[in-house]
Amino acid sequence: MLTHAEMEMIRSTAPVLKEQGLAITSYFYTEMFKNHPELKNLFNVTHQKEGTQPQALANAVYAVAVNIDQLETLLPVVRHIAQKHRSIGVQPSQYPIVGKYLLLAIQEVLGDNASPEIIHVWGKAYQILADLFIQIESEMYEEARKLLAEEFIPANVIRKELECLDIVSFYLRPVGMKDFQAMFKPGQYISVRIRPQGSEYLQIRQYSLSDVPGKDYYRITVKRERGDNDLSNGVISNHLQDQIQVGDQIEISAPAGEFYVDQTKENTLYLISGGVGLTPMQSILKNVTRIQPNRKVVYIHSSQNENVHAFRNELKQIIVEYPQVERYINYDKKVDSTISVEHVGKLDLTKLPQGLDPGADYYLCGPKGFMKAMIDQLTAVHVPIEQIHYEFFGPSEVLQ
Known part of the structure; x- marks a missing residue:
C-alpha cells in the first residue's frame, strides 16, 4: 500500500502528466514495441497510428x-x-513489461521533474494497479473458459448475409463443440483474430x-470501413x-x-444507436422482447x-409482434421517398414524441461524436449520468 506521503507525491505529478501525458505514452509504445515486437499481435495498429491508443493511456495515467x-x-x-484485455488475451506475464517501459517513458519525458523517488513511488502505484487488473482478469478468464x-x-x-450497403453479418459456429449454444449477455462482443494478407502480425x-x-x-x-489507407483503417473489416x-x-x-x-x-429502456452501433442494440x-415482453422499449x-x-x-x-416497442428512426438524408421514417435531419432527443423519461435507463452505441452529442443532450435535461450506459469501440474513453 502507498503511504499518505507517497500518494501526495504521485498527486503532485498530475499537472505535468496532464501536459506531457501524450508525449510519455507515445514514447512508451515506441520503446516497448521496439524491444517486444511480439506485443504487436495484441494491439490495434490503426489506433496506434491514429494516436488514439496513446491518448487513452495518457488519460488513464492522469486519472x-x-x-x-x-x-x-x-x-x-x-x-x-x-x-478488453481478456478478450484479446493479455497475460499476467506482460504486465511487468508494460510497467518497465511506462516508468522509463515517465523518466525520459519528465527529466528533472521525475526524481528517483518519484519513479520508485510510481512503480509501486503501477504494481497496485497491475495486481488489480490481473486479479479481475483471472476471474474473467475463468468465466470465459466455461x-x-x-x-x-x-x-x-456457416452463413454470410448482406444486411445493407457495406454491412455484412457473419454466422459463426465454434469448431468441435457438439450441441453448441451461444451463451452471452446481449450487448456483449467477441474478438476476431486474423492475420491479414501481407501482415507480419495478427490483428x-x-x-x-x-x-x-x-x-x-x-x-x-x-x-x-473506408478510411485512409495510410492509417490501415478498415484492414480487418475489408478482409472479412x-x-x-x-x-x-x-x-x-x-x-x-x-x-x-x-x-x-x-x-x-431507451436504446439509442448511430450507424453500425445498432448491432448490440x-x-x-x-x-x-423475448424475456420481458411487457417492458416498454423506445x-x-x-x-x-x-x-x-x-x-x-x-x-x-x-414492432408488429411487440407493440410496447416504440421506434424512432432518423436519417441525415433520405434517398428513397417511398420509405417512411420518423425524422430527417439532425437527431435531437429532446424533441422525441415519446419524450425522455427521467426514470429510464439509456443505452448508447455509435461513433464517438454521436454518443457524446447524445450524452450532452440527455444530461442537459437532467437525466442522471448513472442511468446512461454506453459502449465505445476503440481505446477506452470517458465521453461525458
Missing part, C-alpha cells in the same frame, strides 16, 4: 494520479478495460453480437467482407463486455440514409 487515494472510483473503468475452452478457438463461417478486432443467446451460432455484424466466405474458419474469443441490460429491472432489443436509431440502415426488416417484425 490514476488524480484519484490515487480513491482508486476504487476507477473500478468501473478498470473492469471495462479488463474485459464458454470456450481456449482464449481463441477456430469457428466455421484483433471486437464485434458486438447482434443476435440473441441460445442459438447454435454467434452472429457478428461488420461494417466495411472480401476474403472470408462460407466454409472458411476464423479465430474468435469468448464473449466479453460490461455493456448489457439489467433484466431484473422493469423501467423503460439488436441483440438487446430481441432479448428484452428504440432510436440514426443512419446517414436508408441504404446503410441494417436490420430494417427485423425491426419491422419486432
Whole structure:
C-alpha cells in the first residue's frame, strides 16, 4: 500500500502528466514495441497510428494520479478495460513489461521533474494497479473458459448475409463443440483474430453480437470501413467482407463486455444507436422482447440514409409482434421517398414524441461524436449520468 506521503507525491505529478501525458505514452509504445515486437499481435495498429491508443493511456495515467487515494472510483473503468484485455488475451506475464517501459517513458519525458523517488513511488502505484487488473482478469478468464475452452478457438463461417450497403453479418459456429449454444449477455462482443494478407502480425478486432443467446451460432455484424489507407483503417473489416466466405474458419474469443441490460429491472429502456452501433442494440432489443415482453422499449436509431440502415426488416417484425416497442428512426438524408421514417435531419432527443423519461435507463452505441452529442443532450435535461450506459469501440474513453 502507498503511504499518505507517497500518494501526495504521485498527486503532485498530475499537472505535468496532464501536459506531457501524450508525449510519455507515445514514447512508451515506441520503446516497448521496439524491444517486444511480439506485443504487436495484441494491439490495434490503426489506433496506434491514429494516436488514439496513446491518448487513452495518457488519460488513464492522469486519472490514476488524480484519484490515487480513491482508486476504487476507477473500478468501473478498470473492469471495462479488463474485459478488453481478456478478450484479446493479455497475460499476467506482460504486465511487468508494460510497467518497465511506462516508468522509463515517465523518466525520459519528465527529466528533472521525475526524481528517483518519484519513479520508485510510481512503480509501486503501477504494481497496485497491475495486481488489480490481473486479479479481475483471472476471474474473467475463468468465466470465459466455461464458454470456450481456449482464449481463441477456430469457428466455421456457416452463413454470410448482406444486411445493407457495406454491412455484412457473419454466422459463426465454434469448431468441435457438439450441441453448441451461444451463451452471452446481449450487448456483449467477441474478438476476431486474423492475420491479414501481407501482415507480419495478427490483428484483433471486437464485434458486438447482434443476435440473441441460445442459438447454435454467434452472429457478428461488420461494417466495411473506408478510411485512409495510410492509417490501415478498415484492414480487418475489408478482409472479412472480401476474403472470408462460407466454409472458411476464423479465430474468435469468448464473449466479453460490461455493456448489457439489467433484466431484473422493469423501467423503460431507451436504446439509442448511430450507424453500425445498432448491432448490440439488436441483440438487446430481441432479448428484452423475448424475456420481458411487457417492458416498454423506445428504440432510436440514426443512419446517414436508408441504404446503410441494417436490420430494417427485423425491426419491422419486432414492432408488429411487440407493440410496447416504440421506434424512432432518423436519417441525415433520405434517398428513397417511398420509405417512411420518423425524422430527417439532425437527431435531437429532446424533441422525441415519446419524450425522455427521467426514470429510464439509456443505452448508447455509435461513433464517438454521436454518443457524446447524445450524452450532452440527455444530461442537459437532467437525466442522471448513472442511468446512461454506453459502449465505445476503440481505446477506452470517458465521453461525458
